[in-house]
Amino acid sequence: MxxxxxxxxxxxxxxxxxxxxxxxxxxxxxxxxxxxxxxxxxxxxxxxxxxxxxxxxxxxxxxAFLGRLTSLIRDRYPDLMQELLAEGTRLFGFEDGLTPPQMSQYAPAQGDDDLKLLFxxxxxxxxxxxxxxxxxxxxxxxxxxxxxxxxxxxxxxxxxxxxxxxxxxxxxxxxxxxxxxxxxxxxxxxxxxxxxxxxxxxxxxxPCGILYFTRHYKLRDGQDEPPRDPGGPAGGADLGYIKFGVFIADNRHFSVTLAVPEIETELRMAVMKPEVFDAICLAMPGAARWMNPERAEPVSKVFAMGELxxxxxxxxxxxxxxxxxxxxxxxxxxxxxxxxxxxxxxxxxxxxxxxxxxxxxxxxxxxxxxxxxxxxxxxxxxxxxxxxxxxxxxxxxxxxxxxxYQPSLRAKLTKSFTEDGLMPAQRGNVEVGRAMSRVFHMLDEPTAFLKRPAIVARILATWVTPKATKQARGLYPPKAGPDRAEMFKLLKIAA
Ligand SMILES: Cc1cc2nc3c(=O)[nH]c(=O)nc-3n(C[C@H](O)[C@H](O)[C@H](O)COP(=O)(O)OP(=O)(O)OC[C@H]3O[C@@H](n4cnc5c(N)ncnc54)[C@H](O)[C@@H]3O)c2cc1C
Incomplete structure (x- = not known):
């Protein structure tokens, strides 16, 4: 060399x-x-x-920083990881994000230590x-x-x-x-x-097809983060006309990002206004529990980014x-x-x-x-x-x-497989959740979990289980927020 x-x-x-x-x-x-x-x-x-x-x-x-990065830092630069934690950043592991059905099945497994987000x-x-x-x-x-x-x-x-x-x-x-x-x-x-x-x-x-809008918040003095609510509304979801995510950060800060499809012209113009941004977030239970004005205050304008x-x-x-x-x-x-x-x-x-x-x-x-x-x-x-x-x-x-819009049979099947098979299986089964988490964290290639017969069998079994049974077992998340028509009415935007 x-x-x-x-x-x-x-x-x-x-x-x-x-x-x-x-x-x-x-x-x-x-x-x-x-x-x-x-x-x-x-x-x-x-x-x-x-x-x-x-x-x-x-x-x-x-x-948010995925397990692929956090495990690289942990393994190669352990003192850097210590410095990051000392400055108020936090690791959030697989076991910290389990759903109630997953909790009862969970036992630590090899590789779980790699599934850590850095906040x-x-x-x-x-x-x-x-x-x-x-x-x-x-x-x-x-x-x-x-x-x-x-x-x-x-x-x-x-x-x-x-x-x-x-x-x-x-x-x-x-x-x-x-x-x-x-x-x-x-x-x-x-x-x-x-x-x-x-x-x-x-x-x-x-194209990514979306525009990104972010606002930062800080917990008010004397206020804490909302307690974890595993069965409650998720801190992020895709509602089709909008996606949202709460990003926990360091030193009592967090942010919310709204991703708006490029074709939603009226919505993306409106969302730049801080009061509209906040109104949208407060209509999403998973974001509202964080940015409830008694708990947190905004500390930035709404940042926007396009050309994604x-x-x-x-x-x-x-x-x-x-x-x-x-x-x-x-x-x-x-x-x-x-x-x-x-x-x-x-x-x-x-x-x-x-x-x-x-x-x-x-x-x-x-x-x-x-x-x-x-x-x-x-x-x-x-x-x-x-x-x-x-x-x-x-x-x-x-x-x-x-x-x-009338969906084709293929579109209906794909939607049903995702919403009634894949997602409830992930929510209800710790092995499926772990396999998909490895993809999310860039540790396994995106189709790896579909190459594991036991995981596929679990997803298919969930898909054919009656909806009411899945509902009773808590395999569907609570409603993430208003549908498009409701949201546009709330914001007084022409749909
Ligand atoms: C809205 C948004 C949200 C994102 N969220 C996430 C996320 O949650 N997690 C994640 O992992 N990734 C995320 N990404 C992606 C991530 O930000 C980028 O992939 C990452 O910043 C790429 O790093 P980089 O060093 O290649 O480029 P950059 O971080 O953009 O750095 C480029 C650097 O080059 C310098 N530079 C440019 N031109 C010159 C020049 N001529 N001379 C000298 N210096 C120059 C700039 O000043 C800058 O410091 C996000 C991206 C966007 C747009």
Missing amino acids: RTNEHVLIAGSGISGLGAALAFGGGSRRVTILDRDPPPPATSPDEAFYKWERRGATQLRHSH SRRTTLELVLRRYAARLPGVEFINDAGVRGPIVRHENGKVIVEGLKVERNGAVEEMRADVVVDASGRATSFPDWLRAEGVTVREESS VNLWRHYLKDGEPQVLNFFPLGDAAIRTNPLYGRGCSSGVVEAHLLRAALDATDDPLARAKKYEQDLTTNIRPYFNSMVELDLGAIKRAANERNPD
């Missing part, structure tokens, strides 16, 4: 920080550039309220990760440094990346490196810069690398629907795949091929499933608006 390789990373968001973890503390030198200022060095609250961070527009949207504001995670990464030997952060393009040479039909042009204090300087990583996020300019050098960058893109797509960028052409010593990471490489909460886990996992590819060989061509192959194996199944689920949700949202 080459010694003293210099890795230059454009972007210090979650993926850039993941790369700092992966490459720091070893034989490599790591420089991380970001055009934004560093986080305030004090507390999670100061980072949340004061950090000027224009480079990551999703920073103040709800974030944290995104700013808190970044603050602590950054602080930890900056202490690793060989790691240097440079802020207020805007990448303006790659330094390249052309050789044997390939584009060889040799460093970056970086703007600091009004002047552009050249920084040379052995490896350049694009972790500059969803608005990366590298595809355009490399296309200008003759590289074909193919993009697969598919599932997008995969290909820098190889016909399986052959065209550009060497250059590796895209995180949202710069692959973007997915935020609803699934997989972006940060993916970015950090990809950083560690990249480290493995660079450790495996010094040959730039072999490195590029291995990294591409490992991305495909590890991330592609989730990407494909999100694309498919989003296209289904877009259709459902259109049907919600159409009073004349």
Whole structure:
């Protein structure tokens, strides 16, 4: 293996920080550039309220961090996990989210420790990760440094990346490196810069079909979080015309996100108003118990985010690398629907795949091929499933608006299988719940549970059980909120 390789990373968001973890503390030198200022060095609250961070527009949207990420941190960086917990973040395990029927069946099993969500504001995670990464030997952060393009040479039909042009204090300087990583996020300019050098960058893109709206709240002094209510209304649900989720965070903060289908034009205009946002949430029992005004107060405006797509960028052409010593990471490489909460886990996992590819060989061509192959194996199944689920949700949202909609037999069967088989089986059986939780946390590929005969048998048995029996056993969740017509009437919006 080459010694003293210099890795230059454009972007210090979650993926850039993941790369700092992966490459720091070893034989490599790591420089991380970001055009934004560093986080305030004090507390999670100061980072949340004061950090000027224009480079990551999703920073103040709800974030949840999946088991794939939390178990990676726990196993590889145990002291980082301790620092996160010391700053007020919390882990929420599989056993903490059991439904009443699951509780009576539960016994701890191998792997349950991996099914832990981290409850944290995104700013808190970044603050602590950054602080930890900056202490690793060989790691240097440079802020207020805007990448303006790659330094390249052309050789044997390939584009060889040799460093970056970086703007600091009004002047552009050249920084040379052995490896350049694009972790500059969803608005990366590298595809355009490399296309200008003759590289074909193919993009697969598919709509998420939603807009994201988030508002943050804080528990009032003397108030506690609502007690857990396993049989009660869920803290998140999909009502077709809207999805909502309560995101528990650190230091007495939480947020609520509303995801509104793009075609719900009237609703998405209205929801930007804080009073409308709150009225919608208060109509959802699972959110209302958190944001009841006596318990919590809003601490932010309503943040909105659109242009959400599932997008995969290909820098190889016909399986052959065209550009060497250059590796895209995180949202710069692959973007997915935020609803699934997989972006940060993916970015950090990809950083560690990249480290493995660079450790495996010094040959730039072999490195590029291995990294591409490992991305495909590890991330592609989730990407494909999100694309498919989003296209289904877009259709459902259109049907919600159409009073004349008559579902086909196939659509009826799919709905029935999901609502009367899959979901009640998950709610009623701890093994099904565990199997699906492994998919949710990105530990098993999305169809893994359907390849286990015992799980499929349980789902089918639940599907054919009469509805009334399932109801009596508590296998259906309580109503999540008003239907579309009721909600529009409540909000005085024309349906
Ligand atoms: C609304 C929303 C909600 C989400 N919720 C979740 C969630 O719950 N869980 C989850 O895991 N994921 C979630 N995601 C996805 C997650 O936010 C992203 O996948 C993740 O931030 C990607 O990290 P990144 O480092 O690749 O990019 P970013 O975090 O966007 O960071 C990019 C960095 O590059 C810097 N940069 C950009 N251009 C330049 C330049 N030219 N020079 C120097 N620096 C530059 C920026 O300043 C920024 O710091 C959500 C996404 C959205 C949009």
